[in-house]
Amino acid sequence: MSVTRRLTFYSKHSIMALHRGDMAEVKAKIGLMEQMRQRLDEILDHHRDAYTGFVEVAFQEYAEAHILLSMVEGTQYPDPRDLQIPAITYVLGLADSVGEFRRRALNSLLEGNVQEAERCLGIMNEIYGELISLEKAYVLASELRRKCDVARRVIEATIGDVLMEGRRNALQQTILQLEERLRGLKESGTEA
Numbered sequence: 388m389s390v391t392r393r394l395t396f397y398s399k400h401s402i403m404a405l406h407r408g409d410m411a412e413v414k415a416k417i418g419l420m421e422q423m424r425q426r427l428d429e430i431l432d433h434h435r436d437a438y439t440g441f442v443e444v445a446f447q448e449y450a451e452a453h454i455l456l457s458m459v460e461g462t463q464y465p466d467p468r469d470l471q472i473p474a475i476t477y478v479l480g481l482a483d484s485v486g487e488f489r490r491r492a493l494n495s496l497l498e499g500n501v502q503e504a505e506r507c508l509g510i511m512n513e514i515y516g517e518l519i520s521l522e523k524a525y526v527l528a529s530e531l532r533r534k535c536d537v538a539r540r541v542i543e544a545t546i547g548d549v550l551m552e553g554r555r556n557a558l559q560q561t562i563l564q565l566e567e568r569l570r571g572l573k574e575s576g577t578e579a
Contacts, residue, residue, distance in 0.1 A: 390430060391445040394423035398448035402487055405455055406494060413456065420449055428471065443479070446472040450480025455487050458510055475528050482518055482534035485511050489545045496552045504549050511542050 401416035427445065431438055450472060453465050467477035492507035515538050518524075518531070525531050 389441070390423055390427045391439075391441040394420060394427060394445040395448045397423060398445070398452040401452045402448075402455055405452075405459055406487075406490060417452070417456070420452065424449060424471065443476050446476035447480035447483060450477045451484045451487060454481060454484045455491075458488070458507075459491075475524065478518070478521065478524055479528060479531060479534060481514055482531060482538055485514055485538040485541050488514075489541050492545050493548065496548060499556075501549065501553050501556055504545075504552065508542070508545050508549050511538070511545060515539060515542055 397416045397419040401413050401420060404410075404412035404416060423445075427442065431442070450465075450467075450470060453470055457464050467474040470477065488507045488511045492504040492511075495501070495503035495507065515535070518535050518538065521531070
């Protein structure tokens with residue numbers, strides 16, 4: 388398996404482990420990702436012509452994994468210099484991370500954690516706002532516009548999901564409060 392495929396593989400698997408909450412697996416995959424990125428840097432130092440679309444995809448996945456990890460850990464997002472990758476591949480990875488934040492928001496809703504889903508939605512909106520402000524990047528990366536369009540649709544769908552779950556929770560709380568009041572009235576012998 389090539390270095391770029393391994394870097395992509397470890398990055399994707401660290402993201403899946405993050406969604407499962409398996410931080411030990413995340414740390415193990417992050418270590419392997421770092422080894423692959425360093426090996427890739429060594430190859431590129433000696434063979435600039437080896438920089439291909441596969442390298443860009445690997446760096447995008449690498450950035451996406453680190454961005455998602457920083458959100459989960461509550462730390463500041465890494466920047467391209469921290470990750471030692473080109474800025475444009477970082478930006479494309481950042482755009483892709485919106486989909487992973489949606490996945491995290493949906494997982495949070497499944498667990499009944501509307502607050503975490505709302506936090507993820509806020510991060511998604513923040514990322515989107517930053518991406519659309521990068522006018523010059525659209526010239527450098529033609530796929531950025533498409534990724535921003537996808538991010539916008541993902542955010543809109545997530546807004547709907549979070550709103551529906553929030554309203555469902557509010558309705559459920561109201562029903563529980565009503566049941567409690569009715570039980571209290573019945574026990575005291577008072578009619579409603």
